[in-house]
Amino acid sequence: MTITDVEMAALLAPAGLRFIERRNQAEVQLPPLPPGYSAASAGPEHGRFDSHPDEVADVDAPDMPDKVNASWFRMATEYGLFNDDREFLLAVEYAEYGEAGDEEAHTAWVRVGLLDDWDFVASEVDQLRSWMAGLHTTRFIPEFTVASLDGRTMMNTTVWGDGTVSTIAICPSYEEEPKHRP
Numbered sequence: 001m002t003i004t005d006v007e008m009a010a011l012l013a014p015a016g017l018r019f020i021e022r023r024n025q026a027e028v029q030l031p032p033l034p035p036g037y038s039a040a041s042a043g044p045e046h047g048r049f050d051s052h053p054d055e056v057a058d059v060d061a062p063d064m065p066d067k068v069n070a071s072w073f074r075m076a077t078e079y080g081l082f083n084d085d086r087e088f089l090l091a092v093e094y095a096e097y098g099e100a101g102d103e104e105a106h107t108a109w110v111r112v113g114l115l116d117d118w119d120f121v122a123s124e125v126d127q128l129r130s131w132m133a134g135l136h137t138t139r140f141i142p143e144f145t146v147a148s149l150d151g152r153t154m155m156n157t158t159v160w161g162d163g164t165v166s167t168i169a170i171c172p173s174y175e176e177e178p179k180h181r182p
Contacts, residue, residue: 008022030147071166086114090109
């Protein structure tokens with residue numbers, strides 16, 4: 001069964017995300033990457049920036065939730081993910097977990113707003129869950145992709161093969177990591 005927009009809004013709310021609308025794939029612009037490259041395989045020459053080393057968390061570390069949330073917010077702010085109303089795009093699955101079928105047909109971008117009281121880890125929202133983290137831990141670990149409304153920034157919070165979780169930003173318009181953004 002496919003999830004409705006009303007159901008999606010309810011699913012995202014515990015994470016502190018206000019659902020605004022589902023976007024048509026043709027309306028979504030993402031930063032350009034060379035053919036065959038994903039955000040995870042992009043390098044600095046493609047506008048990739050990684051979490052600071054002290055922000056990378058082991059999936060079982062007690063401070064993992066704080067590190068992941070803080071790093072994501074820092075990078076979202078510094079790399080221009082948010083518009084003036086703290087809105088951005090989030091990639092979500094509209095298929096129920098385990099539903100067979102055309103996976104691409106169930107993937108969509110939704111426009112969301114970040115509320116003041118948000119937490120991507122403690123909320124344990126399935127739309128933000130890493131299913132690959134199960135190889136390392138039984139703990140809830142987030143893994144998700146977001147993009148700015150203007151298409152200049154894309155970010156992935158992801159679990160790596162070494163059992164760590166961190167965020168990367170793809171922002172080709174920056175030649176070096178920003179020191180500070182308002």
